[in-house]
């Protein structure tokens with residue numbers, strides 16, 4: 001099993017070439033269409049967690065796992081989070097991350113075995129990362145272990161539409177991964193198995209997300225503000241049938257351990 005992670009790491013290191021920051025410029029572009037398409041998923045998760053926990057971005061700590069070159073980290077820093085750490089198993093990705101955005105801290109971690117004590121960060125977040133792991137539920141359990149208050153999981157949803165629109169297998173160079181898809185029940189069971197009877201809020205929010213198609217559609221209208229309006233309207237229409245959505249933002253909020261019923 002370790003050799004799968006090692007093979008994936010070798011291939012990701014080849015993708016992340018620290019000499020060339022240009023491929024990652026989209027993480028920093030102020031283009032309103034790109035910002036809307038890139039940021040709406042993480043915004044949904046962060047808005048929900050802040051409203052449930054009342055945490056203050058200025059004082060709480062966030063760990064992003066499988067954070068790559070730090071796109072999510074930059075979003076969080078732009079929203080006023082002052083203590084953001086991006087982790088990934090790729091040292092090259094983290095070097096690009098530090099060069100892109102000096103506000104972000106970095107740490108090398110295998111997401112399946114995070115080298116941190118329990119409850120080290122207030123919030124732990126992943127976007128498009130767990131489905132790269134050979135043991136995605138183990139990676140999720142590590143997130144729940146390491147978070148003090150909340151975990152946010154932005155990953156493909158396991159429904160029919162997701163499977164029709166998405167791929168079963170993904171390739172990174174010579175390495176392949178199965179695209180593991182989540183739903184509310186899987187999220188709930190994986191959480192409960194680990195935190196047992198400690199009270200917590202668990203919610204798998206299903207929604208539509210197909211940025212490639214939406215960018216093309218917006219492009220037909222010349223991009224810009226009109227394109228943005230078109231993209232927002234299209235996602236607004238699809239939002240009328242969220243139960244068919246192809247993505248999930250999973251939220252876990254732990255209540256204080258002192259409120260737990262006896263085991």
Ligand SMILES: C[S@@+](CC[C@H](N)C(=O)[O-])C[C@H]1O[C@@H](n2cnc3c(N)ncnc32)[C@H](O)[C@@H]1O
Pocket residue numbers: 005008012065066067068069071072087088089090093109110111112126127128129132133
């Ligand atoms: C599709 S990229 C997503 C990056 C980032 N979250 C984003 O959306 O821009 C998946 C990331 O997971 C990282 N990754 C894959 N397997 C990992 C593992 N076992 N431990 C830590 N990071 C891993 C890769 O290096 C890569 O940066």
